[in-house]
Amino acid sequence: MYRTQEKVATSFLVDDANDLIASHHDLIASYRDALEKARSDQLGRLFQALLEDHRADITRLSAVVNEHGGEPTEKPDAGQLTARLRVIFGNLLSEAGMVRAMLTGENKLLQEYTRAIRNLVDSRGLAAALEANRLATQTRIARLEVAIGMD
Known part of the structure; x- marks a missing residue:
């Protein structure tokens, strides 16, 4: 019986971690779209750096999924289209609009991490990965907020 409960908890953990990974893939696709539309080199470099940061977060979560x-x-998740459309429509207004679209996606991801941490199951490596990725998301948000002021 104990093994069954452990397997159920592990399958929930893997599903939740994979949901977060899919959200990162969504944002990577959005950053790729934003990179194609960015007019300034400075903004392009920022988008590329943030895209790479998401890849690091995926690597951290993937290690936990593999370990379990x-x-x-x-x-990506099915929500990718919505995030990508925000980037496209944001670009029609200005580069700041495009950055705001990325900021919306990052804020949604931060909410997902906050919820995951609140519902945390104490397991190998998960707490550390969630905390590290949540901090990385907060840093990306701060960088995007600064970028909005540059437009």
């Missing part, structure tokens, strides 16, 4: 016997997802 799961397979990390390699595709």
